[in-house]
Amino acid sequence: MARSAHTAPGTAGTTPASDAGEAGSGGLRERKKRATRQALQQAAVRLFREHGPGAVTVEDICAGADVSPRTFFNYFTSKEEVLVPWDRDTIDSTSTRVLERPPEEEPLEVARAVLGEAIGTAMNGPTWRDQAVVLRHHPELIEKIVTSFRTLEASLAEGFAARLGRTTEDVYVRLLSATTITTLRVSVQSWQDSESDESLRHYLDETFERLRQGLRPNELG
Amino acid sequence: MARSAHTAPGTAGTTPASDAGEAGSGGLRERKKRATRQALQQAAVRLFREHGPGAVTVEDICAGADVSPRTFFNYFTSKEEVLVPWDRDTIDSTSTRVLERPPEEEPLEVARAVLGEAIGTAMNGPTWRDQAVVLRHHPELIEKIVTSFRTLEASLAEGFAARLGRTTEDVYVRLLSATTITTLRVSVQSWQDSESDESLRHYLDETFERLRQGLRPNELG
């Protein structure tokens, strides 16, 4: 979510001098918070996968994670938010990653690279596989987490605005950000639906190449 | 909504031999249903605009439309669905409109024409202006009606699949449908946000031209 309504126990200040690493850094509180969040997410995704999201209540999830139902909403603003594949760090770093790409690189190429990284990071998360299964079997849920796509889009737009010397309200910046995020969505979905074992990379390459050619119906498949 | 969960009093069978016109055609039932639906929508949009969507309950809306609260959900599946700018007819006809475009026309051009018609129809609706105001002041609500964009996208995809001799699962068909819907969204939003009195048509032309050029950062603005 863009700006969460809660005090959002997790997000206030990043740990001081935190190595961008992964180990159990930070104080005891930090670690416990991470543990709680992860427990909730894993319990939720597992239950979603087993019984279908509609049949799982927040109460069930919290029972599975061994916390109070009230606590769930200290971490997620909605039941379905546990399915969001990228975390705040990924989203925030997106705008700077756009800036760090080689200056001569074309915008489309920048987007492909940066979004490729983002989804790659997501795929390394502990719940990616289950999240993907759930979303594939219940495509309606994608609508519920569309907000997370928009925050990524916004971060991307920030990066492009800075990179191109324009504003985030600029039509070209908006169009670029919005269509490439959409392209990411299409790529992931096509990849998930495919029986073949083509890599996601393959789909990303195809879709972005199509975009680059102005969506003309030409040669390939 | 794609398939509404309800018996959906409105949608079962279109009036037999209904002229695609607009007058109060059909039997008494048909007319009353249309009236009820419109009363609900107008009351809702007006209240949303006056007090903000968060401060308006379904009960309020139904009081304004003089029907039982239960009835609201016979017509809309969620409170926010009253903000959807296109109706079922528009969505359904989209796929055939795609097929009816001149055969030599390029896909992008087809999309621009068909979506331009769709949004044009929407703008002629009695609640368009207020809907636009509400959505402009409360962009979060767009997420709530994203499903309606997806149904339009699906209809578009059907048309392109037929037109191009491919399937709706084809990556190119998906990409084409998804990105052009996104482009429509960007155009409308930019148009709404602009102070100038450029026509929506102007924004549609610019964004689709950008798309056609492979989203390259060139000359213009």
Next chain:
DNA sequence: CAGATCGGTGCAGCGACTGCAAAAATGCAA
């Protein structure tokens, strides 16, 4: 160890949304 801070919890409540079955409105034909 004392006080400040912060996450976890219970509670009480609002409001969206649903299924069900009775009631009212409408359509149709005798």
Next chain:
DNA sequence: TTGCATTTTTGCAGTCGCTGCACCGATCTG
């Protein structure tokens, strides 16, 4: 007009997502 079938409206009761608030206990800081 009357009777019957069909469709829409309504009330009711209930589930569940989600929130504000106030309290408690764990953690941190000095």
